[in-house]
């Protein structure tokens with residue numbers, strides 16, 4: 001079995017949405033390798049909260065089953081969150097289908113989700129150990145379908161031009177160039193966690209002795225790195241400064257930005273061309289960088305600003321992460 005869906009960029013690439021059919025109802029969901037819950041806007045929310053979103057209506061699905069007494073509650077690194085009830089239904093992602101997938105129906109969502117009309121919920125693709133369902137955690141879509149897939153993998157080929165895809169069960173060699181380089185994943189954190197012990201700026205490489213590990217997180221927009229790396233990068237951008245009013249490094253949009261790369265394991269340098277560093281304008285001539293600090297937390301987060309330049313393979317059986325240029 002295999003499945004393929006398009007990944008459509010929203011908010012200038014702050015997130016990517018893909019169509020998922022649940023009990024015959026289609027929603028646009030954010031595939032997030034940095035969390036492990038599949039949750040959706042549901043008709044239990046108020047009409048003000050639902051707004052322009054598609055909301056899953058369990059009463060309209062002949063295959064929905066409630067998991068009585070089960071609940072979920074989530075909060076994400078950006079402060080957004082959702083909570084609600086739990087059931088199961090048939091989930092189809094581009095032809096890859098799980099008949100009894102646990103789905104989480106939001107009865108409350110944070111304001112960020114209400115105002116983001118593009119996202120009707122998330123598909124968590126991290127490891128099931130970090131699933132939030134209580135009283136006992138549930139399996140992700142990928143965990144449930146892995147044994148049925150032609151290969152126990154899923155891939156992300158994100159692209160701002162709208163041609164991006166997520167694929168389950170196959171590695172499409174037409175989507176990348178050069179060699180796929182694999183590195184070990186430390187799944188004990190529940191995330192697709194790898195080591196990243198060097199970086200390069202403008203083609204010059206720096207080794208790091210005490211780098212924090214990184215997670216590959218399709219649900220995070222930015223590249224959140226250790227402060228020393230971020231300072232080193234923006235030291236090479238003359239107009240760059242940390243602007244606490246916007247909560248990050250900004251610079252003149254006219255700057256000719258140096259290329260940046262971070263190590264993914266020991267045998268792949270994942271680069272971002274200078275033209276791919278800017279995340280968004282904050283005024284007519286000031287831009288907000290896609291490289292920002294992780295504020296000294298114990299993980300670096302490799303988000304879409306980096307991932308959209310590469311083809312990424314998440315190998316569930318061998319717990320390996322593959323990357324290639326595209």
Ligand SMILES: Cc1cc(CN)n(C)n1
Nearest residue numbers: 034035076077078219220
């Ligand atoms: C909704 C959402 C998902 C993620 C990454 N896991 N963030 C930071 N926010």
